[in-house]
Amino acid sequence: MAFRSIKGTKDVLPADTHRWQHIESVVRSVFQRFNYKEIRTPLFEQTALFSRSIGELTDIVGKEMYTFEDRSGDRITLRPEGTASVIRAFIQNNLAEQLPLTKVYYIGPMFRQERPQAGRLRQFHQFGAEAIGSPCAEVDAEVIAMAIEVYRTLGLRQYSLKINSVGCEKCRPLYKVKLQEELRKIAPQLSADSQRRIDENPMRVLDSKDEQDQKLTADMPLINQFLCEECSLHFSDVQRMLESFGITYTVNGRLVRGLDYYTKTAFELTSTELGSQDALAGGGRYDLLAKELGGKQTPGVGFAAGIERLLMVLEKTGYPFADSDHPQVFIAAADDPARAWTIAETMRLRGAGIAAETDLLRRSLKAQMREADRQRALHVLVVGERELVEGKAALKSMQDGTSRMIPLDAIALALTDTST
Numbered sequence: 001m002a003f004r005s006i007k008g009t010k011d012v013l014p015a016d017t018h019r020w021q022h023i024e025s026v027v028r029s030v031f032q033r034f035n036y037k038e039i040r041t042p043l044f045e046q047t048a049l050f051s052r053s054i055g056e057l058t059d060i061v062g063k064e065m066y067t068f069e070d071r072s073g074d075r076i077t078l079r080p081e082g083t084a085s086v087i088r089a090f091i092q093n094n095l096a097e098q099l100p101l102t103k104v105y106y107i108g109p110m111f112r113q114e115r116p117q118a119g120r121l122r123q124f125h126q127f128g129a130e131a132i133g134s135p136c137a138e139v140d141a142e143v144i145a146m147a148i149e150v151y152r153t154l155g156l157r158q159y160s161l162k163i164n165s166v167g168c169e170k171c172r173p174l175y176k177v178k179l180q181e182e183l184r185k186i187a188p189q190l191s192a193d194s195q196r197r198i199d200e201n202p203m204r205v206l207d208s209k210d211e212q213d214q215k216l217t218a219d220m221p222l223i224n225q226f227l228c229e230e231c232s233l234h235f236s237d238v239q240r241m242l243e244s245f246g247i248t249y250t251v252n253g254r255l256v257r258g259l260d261y262y263t264k265t266a267f268e269l270t271s272t273e274l275g276s277q278d279a280l281a282g283g284g285r286y287d288l289l290a291k292e293l294g295g296k297q298t299p300g301v302g303f304a305a306g307i308e309r310l311l312m313v314l315e316k317t318g319y320p321f322a323d324s325d326h327p328q329v330f331i332a333a334a335d336d337p338a339r340a341w342t343i344a345e346t347m348r349l350r351g352a353g354i355a356a357e358t359d360l361l362r363r364s365l366k367a368q369m370r371e372a373d374r375q376r377a378l379h380v381l382v383v384g385e386r387e388l389v390e391g392k393a394a395l396k397s398m399q400d401g402t403s404r405m406i407p408l409d410a411i412a413l414a415l416t417d418t419s420t
């Protein structure tokens with residue numbers, strides 16, 4: 001039986017890679033404009049790094065991590081997200097000593113064993129950024145603005161921004177107790193998942209997708225009514241700055257993200273062009289995370305966005321992706337004696353910086369012409385014994401069908417002469 005890829009993973013095939021490359025290059029150029037530098041961390045880490053960061057009681061840690069014991073008996077996990085690894089690298093490499101504010105970004109695969117469906121994969125790809133070292137609201141606003149700038153650059157309009165403040169270690173415990181009290185009163189009517197969460201993580205109950213849960217919790221107290229002065233001030237600063245950037249948002253007091261490290265700002269960008277998995281991007285502030293991972297108390301804020309989901313939206317809305325690259329010239333052999341020369345000349349042209357292709361299947365001239373067409377080569381040069389003797393051949397432009405004779409010792413020059 002032939003092998004199949006693992007459920008929830010996808011091949012990006014040659015015909016599609018240019019779309020990925022385009023998104024990646026837009027992401028890099030936007031991030032570069034905001035002065036974020038790329039960081040590349042390993043795809044696997046100690047399991048404890050993720051359970052400590054994301055939270056033992058979250059779905060990600062409890063049900064979704066790809067965890068295994070390696071041959072030396074160490075517990076290893078394929079990264080389910082990027083933030084934990086970035087903070088680990090930040091602490092381990094003393095990045096705080098180099099700059100007061102470390103601004104980094106990453107693009108790459110993440111792994112979560114979720115039930116696959118449209119927009120939900122087991123190996124998916126994120127681009128994300130983290131700004132580590134500032135407690136100030138301007139960084140929260142910058143990070144949100146940068147995520148939006150990626151979508152704006154790609155011409156995407158169908159998204160909405162929801163923001164919330166999830167409080168801090170001072171105000172959140174008081175709120176949790178109050179919420180638990182209220183939730184216990186209606187516990188028997190709640191879904192099994194929500195009942196379990198009352199003790200473990202009551203704020204997630206408000207985020208439940210279950211309709212009955214949503215109705216029952218409609219009038220529950222929300223965290224933003226319990227924020228301490230510092231959190232409340234921070235949250236209004238973030239909003240004021242977003243407004244000054246011309247960014248529209250809604251405050252959603254029920255927004256609680258699926259990772260436990262957040263303090264203060266949490267946000268999500270959703271798209272109506274996506275189905276039930278409608279989150280394009282999510283992020284927030286995590287002022288306690290570096291300390292939790294054994295470093296000095298260092299505030300941070302960041303976000304990550306799904307590339308597959310972005311692609312789904314762009315494809316659905318008919319984004320004009322440019323074509324993938326085509327050979328500048330296809331050199332066809334008109335007869336067998338010319339084959340050795342066409343291959344050697346193709347190599348020479350490539351060495352001279354020209355994207356050149358030739359026939360590697362020893363096909364007839366007719367089949368080579370069909371191939372040049374299929375490859376959408378910009379030019380075709382047909383060379384046989386006679387052309388070799390004469391030292392010139394016809395260079396045909398595949399765009400306008402015109403031909404002109406060029407010397408065989410100056411093909412590169414002729415190609416760079418043409419405006420294409």
Ligand code: HAM
Nearest residue numbers: 081083120121124279280281282283284302303304306
């Ligand atoms: P997250 O909300 O878990 O946050 O993931 C961010 C984005 O990754 C989601 O909005 C979604 O677009 C995409 N995504 C997540 N899971 C899947 C999946 N199974 N299949 C396809 N796409 C998926 C984080 O990962 C945090 N590290 C974000 C962050 C950075 N917070 C602070 N800094």
